[in-house]
Amino acid sequence: MVNTADVRPKTKQMSNLVYKYMRPEHLPHIWCPGCGNGIIMRDVAQAIENLGLSRNNTIIVSGIGCSSRAAGYLDFNTIHTTHGRAIAFATGIKLANPTLEVIVIAGDGDISAIGGNHLIHAARRNIGITVVVMNNNIYGMTGGQYSPTTPKGAFGTTAPYGNIDRSFDIAGLAYGAGASFAARGSAYHVQQTINIIQEGIRHKGFSLIDVASVCPTYYGRKNKKGSAVDMLTWQKENMIPVEKAEKMTRQELKGKLVLGIINQTQYKEFTFAYEEMIRRLFEEREKDE
Amino acid sequence: MSRQELRLAGSGGQGVILATVILAEAAIISGKHTAQSQSYGPEARGGSCKAETLISDEPIGFTKVQNPTFLMALTQKSLDDYGPKVDENCLVLIDSALEVPEDMPAAKVIKLPILETARTEVGRLQTANIVAVGCINGFLNITDAASMEKAVMMHIPKGTEKLNMKALELGKGLAEKWLEENGK
Amino acid sequence: MGKVVLMQGNEACVEGALAAGMRLYAGYPITPSTEIAELSALRLPQVGGKFIQMEDEIASIACAIGASVAGVKSMTATSGPGFSLKQENLGYAVLAEIPLVVVDVQRMGPSTGMPTSPSQGDMMMARWGTHGDHPVIAICPSSVKEVYDLTVRAFNLSEKYRTPVLLMMDEIIGHLREGMELPEPGSLKIVDRPTVNHPDSKRLPYRMKPGQLVPAMAPFGKGQRYNITGLIHDESGFPTNSTDEAEAMMSRLMHKISDNYDDIKDVVTENLEDADIAIFCYGGTYRAAKTAMEVAREKGYKVGIFRPRTVWPFPEEELREASKKLKRIIVAEHNYGQMLLEVQRVAGRDCEIGFVGKWNGGVNKPIRILERIEEG
Numbered sequence: 001m002v003n004t005a006d007v008r009p010k011t012k013q014m015s016n017l018v019y020k021y022m023r024p025e026h027l028p029h030i031w032c033p034g035c036g037n038g039i040i041m042r043d044v045a046q047a048i049e050n051l052g053l054s055r056n057n058t059i060i061v062s063g064i065g066c067s068s069r070a071a072g073y074l075d076f077n078t079i080h081t082t083h084g085r086a087i088a089f090a091t092g093i094k095l096a097n098p099t100l101e102v103i104v105i106a107g108d109g110d111i112s113a114i115g116g117n118h119l120i121h122a123a124r125r126n127i128g129i130t131v132v133v134m135n136n137n138i139y140g141m142t143g144g145q146y147s148p149t150t151p152k153g154a155f156g157t158t159a160p161y162g163n164i165d166r167s168f169d170i171a172g173l174a175y176g177a178g179a180s181f182a183a184r185g186s187a188y189h190v191q192q193t194i195n196i197i198q199e200g201i202r203h204k205g206f207s208l209i210d211v212a213s214v215c216p217t218y219y220g221r222k223n224k225k226g227s228a229v230d231m232l233t234w235q236k237e238n239m240i241p242v243e244k245a246e247k248m249t250r251q252e253l254k255g256k257l258v259l260g261i262i263n264q265t266q267y268k269e270f271t272f273a274y275e276e277m278i279r280r281l282f283e284e285r286e287k288d289e
Numbered sequence: 290m291s292r293q294e295l296r297l298a299g300s301g302g303q304g305v306i307l308a309t310v311i312l313a314e315a316a317i318i319s320g321k322h323t324a325q326s327q328s329y330g331p332e333a334r335g336g337s338c339k340a341e342t343l344i345s346d347e348p349i350g351f352t353k354v355q356n357p358t359f360l361m362a363l364t365q366k367s368l369d370d371y372g373p374k375v376d377e378n379c380l381v382l383i384d385s386a387l388e389v390p391e392d393m394p395a396a397k398v399i400k401l402p403i404l405e406t407a408r409t410e411v412g413r414l415q416t417a418n419i420v421a422v423g424c425i426n427g428f429l430n431i432t433d434a435a436s437m438e439k440a441v442m443m444h445i446p447k448g449t450e451k452l453n454m455k456a457l458e459l460g461k462g463l464a465e466k467w468l469e470e471n472g473k
Numbered sequence: 474m475g476k477v478v479l480m481q482g483n484e485a486c487v488e489g490a491l492a493a494g495m496r497l498y499a500g501y502p503i504t505p506s507t508e509i510a511e512l513s514a515l516r517l518p519q520v521g522g523k524f525i526q527m528e529d530e531i532a533s534i535a536c537a538i539g540a541s542v543a544g545v546k547s548m549t550a551t552s553g554p555g556f557s558l559k560q561e562n563l564g565y566a567v568l569a570e571i572p573l574v575v576v577d578v579q580r581m582g583p584s585t586g587m588p589t590s591p592s593q594g595d596m597m598m599a600r601w602g603t604h605g606d607h608p609v610i611a612i613c614p615s616s617v618k619e620v621y622d623l624t625v626r627a628f629n630l631s632e633k634y635r636t637p638v639l640l641m642m643d644e645i646i647g648h649l650r651e652g653m654e655l656p657e658p659g660s661l662k663i664v665d666r667p668t669v670n671h672p673d674s675k676r677l678p679y680r681m682k683p684g685q686l687v688p689a690m691a692p693f694g695k696g697q698r699y700n701i702t703g704l705i706h707d708e709s710g711f712p713t714n715s716t717d718e719a720e721a722m723m724s725r726l727m728h729k730i731s732d733n734y735d736d737i738k739d740v741v742t743e744n745l746e747d748a749d750i751a752i753f754c755y756g757g758t759y760r761a762a763k764t765a766m767e768v769a770r771e772k773g774y775k776v777g778i779f780r781p782r783t784v785w786p787f788p789e790e791e792l793r794e795a796s797k798k799l800k801r802i803i804v805a806e807h808n809y810g811q812m813l814l815e816v817q818r819v820a821g822r823d824c825e826i827g828f829v830g831k832w833n834g835g836v837n838k839p840i841r842i843l844e845r846i847e848e849g
Contacts, residue, residue, distance in 0.1 A: 026711060055698060056672055056694065056698060057694055059693050059694065061539075071700065071702075072700055072702070072712070075698060076698055077693040077694060077698050077699065078698075078699075078700045078701070079539075079542060079693075079700070079701040079702075080700065080701065080702040080703065080704065081535065081538075081565065081703065082535070082561055082562055082565050082703055085531060085532070085535040085562065088527065088531065088532035088533075088535035088536050088539070089535045089536070089538060089539040089542075090539060091499075091525070091527070091532070091535075091536045091539060092497070092499060092535065092536035092537060092538060092539020092540040092542070092543070092547070093539040093540065093542060093543045093693060094539075095497065095523050095525055095536070095539075095540060096496075096497055096523070096539065096540035096541075096543035096544065096545040096547070097543045097544070097545070097693070097694055099694070100543065100693065100694045117528050117529055117532070118528060118532050118535075120528075121527070121528035121532070274518075274523060277518060278518045278521055281518050281519060282521075285519075310479070313479055313650055313651075314479045316652075317477055317478070317479045317652045322651070322652060323479070323650075323651055323652060324649060324650070324651045325479075325649070325650035325651070326645075326648055326649050326650070327648070328589070349651070349760075350760050350761070350763035350764035350767065350839070351760050351761045351764040351838070351839050352649050352651070352757075352760050353836055353838075355838070355839070355840075
């Protein structure tokens, strides 16, 4: 057992970000060499640093799977919940105390398969939480089964003859369900992704950032995608900024991923609307009395 | 009478559940014990509907009607369903339009124009349940007139007070007239 | 004496919850518990609380747990099928020690069953529904007044022991309207969880101080920063694979309930002093049993009632003690024989055990219990 407070050595190897926003006593993380999740976790920490959020006022909620481990590494109020349910837990936290900044970190299977219902309804409800998806196109923790974002034709341990399902575009799914902020980042595009997460957190309403991660261990190996560097290089070469993508044809965009804020709209945020209703009730009662 | 077991039956939408709730409320106001329950589900969406109120001077154990001391039926189907299940000591109040089924025991049956009174005299068929409440209290003396008015007022929508008070009064009148003509 | 009002069981649950301090309700519509959601939606904003209709039953309990983590007393209510769906997160709340009240207004199952028919068929699911060994507190009210009082008690126990408490109602009581005496303002004893309200990152969130029943709980955003997980964890709140630490944690979870049995137990007995027959019953079935007992006593049978209001943990000590003086125990419940198994286990050696079950959607009537008494 480790006392979380005793050890906080600031070594030369440890960046200021790790020192300030992570729990060094629980590092190194369990993610495989070459996994994109560590980069994305760092992006979240950097976005929080840039925004100057209070650590005590920020909540990290995760589900189950590789992504969920981020909650244990980040030094905020953290809650590692059940598979698929992170958004539902986060909804309770936010509704109970709307002054909290609630950030969900989830995986692709976690958020769009078992947790798909919560995703679309949180988007529709426009509750002010930020969801960062570590999308590695596979179930990594259980050893490489195909997920809702595994491309058609790709292999997984449960798709030994190739995946015959079509895959979800999670950012598009959230947009379609009414998310007032839907965006995509990637493990490769660090600066852009930090900016997008920052915008997502600042956005008053439900925001989802689908961040393309890489899983060289399972997805990469099963599908002959090469090393982690090769997979990141793919992201570099095949992700198109949204401004550029708008000018491209469907044909030209085939096999590419759009990077950036896909949609941002202002609707009334759920907890704000609820508290407005409470105020109205109290005012009406005062008038009656 | 220390324990009364009231069963009200009709079709969904006639407000028989509300009528039993008001009767239970009246019992509470007059310091008695009561238990009210109803059958739910698809029945409450237009089929036949049954609701019950027990009224007693003693605390109530079993909360459902075992042997009704009073039955009201507003539709032929509900009378056909529940009529044969009463014994000869049960007081049965039915709408004038109904026919007494042959297999019903020789209980005391009172026919009154409950639906017609609501439709023509109050001017709103939906108030039939309140007309019925007025009748029932006239026969069973659950509580005094002022308390019954109070019980009704507690359970009706805002803006319908005048209409429902008229319905209650007319219902009470129907019972009084019958008692005058037929004796107690 | 407080004012007597006409109230429905489901309504009394909401009023009791509000009195106990519930300020968030998350639910999904399902008969016969829907009135609890409807009244919560109406009443909560009036007291500055929040109601949310979630997308499903799983989300409802997850949302309620989230609210409790943020320091707000919360509740979710459901019926059979929804109770099945809530089981996984119920286990989460047990393991992570999150106070919460879960109401199950039981209806006849399995599956969709008979949605508006009375049943007590979820009693064993309440005990063992979520996977893994775990302690459970479950409570059964038998009148509208008891729904109110026991909802308050459910919140109090949940706060005191940092554990979800199950209020196992049934359709008979949930949909029953009867007179209920409102408690005098200020007369209720309300328990709040022990909290930590200052940032202290040195504190181990799951370590108890001497004399504490449970570790104090820091509400998210108000106290220290720490980690909550559904993994077996050590006192720091982080996952452990150590068998010693796992055993210490599991043992503490079990003992916080079993060591406080006397505080949690709640048995009501009637006429057991001279009885040679006892009717074992709980929840709505008690009403039929009471009438059966009264009629049987008039006929000269020495019948009493043994009625647990806290059904889990099972009142072993009290039942074993009572069984020594009894010839026969008749278990009456609305199922195929669930608590019957517990009664047989605890009292089976000392007396004969009879059973009056009901599993066809109908109501267990006094006459059936009476017949069993008369069978001798």
